[in-house]
Amino acid sequence: MATSKSPKAILFDIGGVCVLSPLEAIATYENKHSVPSDWINYAISRSAPDGSWQRLERGEIKMDEDFFRGFNADLRNEKLWKEFHGSFRNSKKKLKDVANPTQLGDHVSLKAEAADSNPTDQDRGAQQPPKPQDESPARPSLSKLAKDTTIGDPVSLESEDVAQSSPDGSASATEESRSSSSSSSPSPPDATSTLISLPPLPDIDGESLFWSMMAHSRSPDPYVFPALLQLRKVPTKERPILAALSNTVIFPSGHPYNRLNDPPESDPRGQFDVFVASAEVGLRKPDPEIYKLAVEKLDKLDKEKGGSGVKAEDCVFLDDIGENLKTAQGLGMKTIKVVLGKTWRAVKELEQATGLSLMDERTRRSKL
Template sequence: MIKAVIFDVGGVLVQSPFIAISAYEQELGLPANYINVSLSRRGSEGAFQQYERGELAFTEFVDQWTNELNDTNANNTAFRRYLQRNELDTRMALPQQTRVSGDTLFARMMAVAETPNECVVELVRWLKACGYRVAALTNNFKDAGDSDRLKPLFDVFVESAVEGLRKPDPRFYLKACERLRVGPSEALFLDDIPVNLRAAKALGMEAVRVEIGRETLAVDQVKHILRTRGAYPPPAKI
């Protein structure tokens, strides 16, 4: 039976930073997902990923990330592979050079994250009223403003910048389970990024994807799962 629910923060509890990334791509005339591909192409060793693990100071991160975002040759190569994998138009004209500011982009991503997804916040409160333990499991940064603002909602708040681990590392998920005092098979996990959901499923967790603009659908899906696998009935009145 599911006894605990674990939430991602950006893109789940608050609006997705990908909204800001998409808008910035359009502003610069870059193809859709170009920056996302650049962000992910270095795997766990990119500047963004290192910053989420607390390994870089902000100024180091911004300088390194800006260099990575403007490494046009490498980013174009990665983007062509992305087009091929997704059977998209590989004849698309790609930029000869880019002028992406890591500082500007990061500020816009953080601004978007100031807006909560109210239906998901209400889901957290409903779950606690039902008797479920709830946790946040977030890839975040040192001194992230969302931590202090959101921590009171949760029984457990697990941060990449504190732990030195980040999703999709399975050890990071297990820390949340240990602190909730549940096994992975007793937890339901919500995230907006497929690779993070796959890692959760591999550990035995139930997983629900939260998509931009379809947050209420994810809330309904969680409640549907708990009707059959949940350990606690809903309260008569909240």
């Protein structure tokens, strides 16, 4: 994505961009506990705007027993379960047509929207050893994980993902085989047949799921995070302002995930000139107001440094969730889609946008 001039500011999402995506933890949980693929994302996204996850990311509730009680209730919503089951039974009513494509979040963020194939060992990073082949039942492809949902960004806040993708989402429901009573008929099942064949709601431990997502999203992305560190090395006057715009959650006081004791080189929060966290400001993506707030902070900082100010069109925004990028585009920002399993591509686009070298030579040679 070449631009006519270097941006004045670069805004990064955290989960699924600077750190690993929690969607992979969701897929692992679903596979291990025989939960239908996509159900967890569906339940969280369709609980918006006032589900427990969304309220946590807006800082309206604390991460305590009441939150986990509410989160469990959202994951066992019978009405949503019927809708979800029906979407799989009806070949014409695909999941992407019924799911709200915006609601999962950033723990320093959690996320979504991915490639059509699993990442290769090379895509995971040259420094990371190959993972052993999973001999458990087939797991969903990354494209099925990558819905326009927002899970979350944890970097004190933890929890949160088209640029060029269509606004109707990116994942489809083709899992009729998960139910022995699935119908091959293209017409919607009548109410009676749906009730008769509806399987029981999965027994999901919301608290265990939540912490597995948070833990997975602690690790830095092998391509985007090093690029961020490289940008950070450029003298302030010669590089764009670096900002984070992330859906987040706030951990309890004293919790180790607050990252207060992390080394600066491994803490995403320490790399930005401006950090806009949903749980701190009471707004969350894709609400346009949180983007406007970020631009206001960037504008103020630039003027304090003697600059002429920053407008939305002066910004490049990286995110892995389509709906979040769509809002940014609507406000005039340039966007880069970060694809799950292919995050190095976003670094290449960022190099084109800034004119800066952000990838080490070993990685660059492997990706050319």
